[in-house]
Amino acid sequence: MPEYVTLRIKRQDGPDTAAYWQTFHVDYQPQMNVTTCLQLIALKPVTADGQKTTPVAYDAACLEEVCGSCTMNINGKVRQACSTLVDNLLKEDPNVITLEPMYKYPVKRDLAVDRSRMFNDLKRLKAWVPVDGYYDLGPGPKMSPKQQQQLYPYSRCMTCGCCTEACPQYTRENQFVGAFAISLTVLFNSHPTGAVLKEERLGELMKPGGISECGQAQNCLRVCPKGVPNVTGIAQGYRQVTVQWFKGLFSR
């Protein structure tokens, strides 16, 4: 068991300022995660060479890998700070833990980035069930256990952005909606009431930034912390778009 853990953190004071690196030592504790390291730095914001600095900025909320806040690049791999245990990182590299912000989104400060693009894309794709109102209108549609078991994994997507960070096609310059948005489109298209908006959603997926931007690298499946079946989702999305395209062809 090491006495302390060394972290190398990429920092940036604001969106338009230059990034720089700082190194920290924090006391090792059994079962500690990356969040604990960042909390320990806040308790004593001093770099490894004794320089006083500010606590590191990063987004966090639930700390149990269900809110999707604390996504960052840890040792070059995108994941959640809360569910990444230091013991496992030390197996990857016993000397240093490297923290960097996500690169697909503008940096707000240090490890905190602006992921509002993800939520805007959910608006664009009408990712909701268009119910007729919130009065008592009776029970919802029945659903077989099999269908629920197929759809539930999609609904666990916590919009953390890991799939977009790992995707070679998703860039700051283009409009690609990314794997999570396509998977959620499939989820809502498959819901008995949600399907009412299927054509509109698929229409959006056929536009620039839609499903055709996918390069099938399948990184989205590998990095998803919640096991969302993104590749199956994208395949289904393709199928739905193709059927829609043919329908459009013959109804002209």
Next chain:
Amino acid sequence: MAKQRVVVVGGGLAGLSAAMKMAELGIPVDLVSLVPARRSHSVCAQGGINSVNQVTRQLGDSEWKHFDDTVYGGDFLNEQPPAKEMCYWAPRIIDLLDRCGVMFNRLAEGDRDVRRFGGTLYPRTAFAGATTGQQMLYGLDEQVRRWEVEGLVTKHEFHDFLGPILDDKGVCRGAVVQDLFSMKIRALPADAVMIASGGPGVIFGKSTNSTICTGSASARCYRAGAKYANGEFIQVHPTAIPGTDKHRLMSESARGEGGRVWVPRKKGDRRPPEQIPEDERWYFLEEKYPTYGNLVPRDIATREIFWVCREGYSVSDVNFAAYLDLTHLPHNRIEKLEGILEIYEKFVGVDPRKVPMQVFPAVHYSMGGLWVDYEKNGQTGGLVIGSPRNGMTNIPGLYAIGECDYQYHGANRLGANSLLSCIFAGLVAGEGVPTWLQSLPHGAAASQPSSLFDNEVRKHQEQYEQLLKMDGPENPFQLHLELGTAMTKYCTVVRHNDELQRLLGELDEFQARYKRVGLPDKGHWTNQTLRFVRELADMLVLAKVIAQGALQRDECRGAHYKPEFAIPSPTADDPTELHRQAIEYCRAFATQTEKWLKTTIAEYTPDGPRISYAPVDTSLIPPRPRTYGLKGAGIIDRVWREMQAQQAAVPAGAPANGGK
């Protein structure tokens, strides 16, 4: 006249349900949240949501029984009219969620599956795997996103609520907020402001709560003159996974699906749990509470686990822990718990399908919160729907809904009732807003002089600049660590007056040290440390409300347990003596009810809370001793019924024991 608007503070289940309801009614809403709504703390709820359903109904269940379980579970401190209305709305609320696309687990014919939860004998709880809160939050977030596109909801995410704006008559006219990127402060004029900001668990340092659950929005309203009720009632969840940064929840659904709590019968037995034979295991909950077993209400389960660990039965040398065992469960039951088992495996590195989990109680939920009003329906005993009083604090136009209110759960909340109360409070308050807007005293917010808003912004701007100047030697995170340690040590599972006195002294010292805090970050952009330092001041204020309320309440009620004031249970072997002891118990219980069945009200003064008490509406279900079938306590229930029957001379036609 400009269109009237409403500000909602908080994007969890309560805030979202209020926002979507008001949008449906055509009222524009500004939704203010520290984090994107989808990341709110409701996302952490795991087990499910309660309502009577078609299965339990055929087993003899009813809305009334759900109400009775809720009130009995809450040790009769619940406000009964809103609690009753909530239970009667429950089936409709679950239908609504189902229509919104929440992925509830299903049975073969396509109906919702249900499980049993604590404090009831009926399987009332609908669930979506073990991530029910997440699924429900998404369902409502998606509805609100739809209203964003329609232009009726404007989201202000990554914004901090700094305080309500009150006019010279004390009416709430809007809110001051700060953009947490640009740190710009501005006013949002509004004709009603709804606080839906959740609980204050972070005051206790490590808890099951999210880092955003500091109670600061409630505290800021409290400082502005809103009353805070029943602050001392803090739920400590029986089963959490101790961690270095927080304690992670292990849902009650684990026990609902058949999980069993045990420790080795021999103290200090360090054999691996799977090698300890069945007859050498002590299933202490099942043994003491044969009727409810592992599903006694949370306050009882917490005290029992706490007690066995203190007595030396802890299964770990590092920290206190008991086993929560799922290893005997069949595959189809385990499958329904995947979400939480995954969490345990990821954070502890042990497979809970093969090895019993190690758990210990942790601070989880606040039954208390901002005091709110309601309008009682004299005929049904429930609420007058559409009344603007439902959910309004003592500040006209300022509402509180969800965990930050106080009405529904009394002295102890039942598992799977919080998702319900959040959504119910949001919907019912939302329905009352149109009437409030029509009857607004002294005109709309938009017609108020702009100086009202400018002055408030200036005041908060000055406070912000003061914070930036804080230059002392104290580290705010260190101070918070000590606050959490003291609160957890003296003010959670077991409370003693001398310790609470000491705690209040320590809180005074913390407040003095707060003045010497140095802000380690002077940045004018995304300054998260500044936000935390501001919240720390609020946590210290609320900590005093919690501790002072606990000190003054000399009794045991639900989650508030002071052994010094516990009524001794009958223990005699001789039947005559046992009967006499039971009578004594019931008399003591009646005296305690007379003296303490009342709501604690805290009002802010700069020197600490001023405490007073208000009556609780117990008109529908009269109080009775809360035994949960504790072995040997049946005599109490019998004697209490006899005494009630003798005393009351029940009027003809009235239901025998509080109705069915």
